[in-house]
Amino acid sequence: MPSCHHVTSSTRSRKEPCQQKKTLGIALAVGLAYIVIKGVANDTSQPKLSASNDFYVDEMAQRQREAERVVSLESFTAADLAEAYSRNTYAADMTFKGKPFKVTGTVASINTDFRSKPYITMKGGVNQFMEPQFALATSNEKFAATLKPGDKITLACTGRGDVAKTPMSNECTFI
Incomplete structure (x- = not known):
């Protein structure tokens, strides 16, 4: 078949x-x-x-x-940090270095470091050359482009100590 x-x-x-x-x-x-x-x-x-x-x-x-x-962090002004480091670096390190805190202040300048990463200085330093510096967290770097001197800001940061009595902070995020 x-x-x-x-x-x-x-x-x-x-x-x-x-x-x-x-x-x-x-x-x-x-x-x-x-x-x-x-x-x-x-x-x-x-x-x-x-x-x-x-x-x-x-x-x-x-x-x-x-x-x-962030709600639970202790709050300071940029001037508080500058004054603390001006008075006693060791005591200021015990309060700020390696510890998270909130800081409020007025933007003095927006700069970049040697790696082209933005950081902010806030008014309140002992003089204009020693104003506290705040390096931004990578996730917040883009916001630096929107800032201008005179802006009031609040950041959540981790203290990094000082360089020649200039307070340094890093991993800062805008609140």
């Missing part, structure tokens, strides 16, 4: 059943594919994760933790 693939003119009467078998085979394949795809799409055994939603949730949780941390 010839197969459907070898239909010749002498077996034209068998062409119709072969055509029906092909059509039925295609329909079954399409139906099976639909069932498999639909089953995978409706699989509720595994929770669906959305990358963008996870990022948003993580970002919000991180911001919440940072806000809670």
Whole structure:
């Protein structure tokens, strides 16, 4: 008996059943594919994760933790730091060096260090050459471009000690 693939003119009467078998085979394949795809799409055994939603949730949780941390920080003015380091460097280091704090002041200048990283000086130093310096955290560097002398700002920083009695802070973020 010839197969459907070898239909010749002498077996034209068998062409119709072969055509029906092909059509039925295609329909079954399409139906099976639909069932498999639909089953995978409706699989509720595994929770669906959305990358963008996870990022948003993580970002919000991180911001919440940072806000809670910042609220608890002790607050100072830039002049407080300058005065403390002018009076007694050792005592000032015990208060500020390696410790987080909030500092408020008026921007004196916006500069860059030898690595082209921005830092801010605030008014309140013993003189204009010894004003406290605040290096920004990488995540906040872009905001330095929006500042101008005379702006009032508040930062959350970590004390870094002093250089020749000039208070230095780093990892500063805008509050």
